[in-house]
Amino acid sequence: MENNKKAMYKLTYGLFVCTVKDGDKLNGCITNTAVQLASDPNLISISLNKANLTHDILKKTKFCNISVLSQDADFETFKHFGFQSGRDVNKFGEDYDKENYYLAENGIPVVTKGVNACFYLEVKQMIDLGSHTLFICQPSFMTVLSEAKSCSYEYYQENVKPKPVKVGETPKGETIWKCTICGYEYVGEEMPDDFICPICKHPKDDFEKIVR
Incomplete structure (x- = not known):
């Protein structure tokens, strides 16, 4: 039996936009690693690649928001937040419609287009995982934005990605x-x-x- 690394694709993932703020700088990236770890206290983990600007800002500020992408999300959303770096472009600049998001009470954007829920998170613990950092967070607020089904990684591969x-x-x-x-x-x-x-x-x- 061969060692087939594509078995990793069979693990079940959701897809999310993790957004952060550092001073006047707003940024966000696509992640598939938001997971509930415990219910009492309610804890959510996010693993971010150290090469991402979102990672660096979250490590510095300890606050982020998570927008849960639904099956209504279009490919442009994935391109905008996943296929370019916030080091090179302003992801919440003039080319991104202000109707697609709002600024939460913590000053961090919440993406609303193609999204069915959101969480405001505070980092409680960080674990170095080599290429990534695991952020263990506690939500201060959460709400449902639509009843659309969540976009799984498999759904993205089969129905959204060209x-x-x-x-x-x-x-x-x-x-x-x-x-x-x-x-x-x-x-x-x-x-x-x-x-x-x-x-x-x-x-x-x-x-x-x-x-x-």
Whole structure:
């Protein structure tokens, strides 16, 4: 029996926008790691990649909000918060419609478009996990925003993410490897074993050669 890392895709995940604030800087990223850990006290964990600006701001400020993405969320929401870095763009700038979010009492945005619930969280503990930090948080407020079903990772893969359309070679005959998570393309015959997608931070195992 082979060791197939795609078994990780069979684990059940929801999808969320984790938003933060540092001074005047508002930011957010897509995550699939918000999980309830305990009910008394009510604790929710979030694991964020250390390469993300959202990670750095949350580690500094200890406060964030979580917006639970529903099956009404469109691909543009995933692109906006997941396929670009807040180090390069203002995710809550003029190009993001103010009708898509509101500022909560803690000053942190809550995304409302394609969202069915939200949580205001305070970090109580941080655990270093190597590539990620695990933030254990306690909600100060939570509410339901719609009755739409939550968007699972599987639903996103099957119904939201566009299907690959490009061939596996460039006009120069170079091989293309496409990230199955965000669509980023790496050009080269072989990928380095330690390659990390610059957009979604997933490893080489999440890339595949695109063929006609």
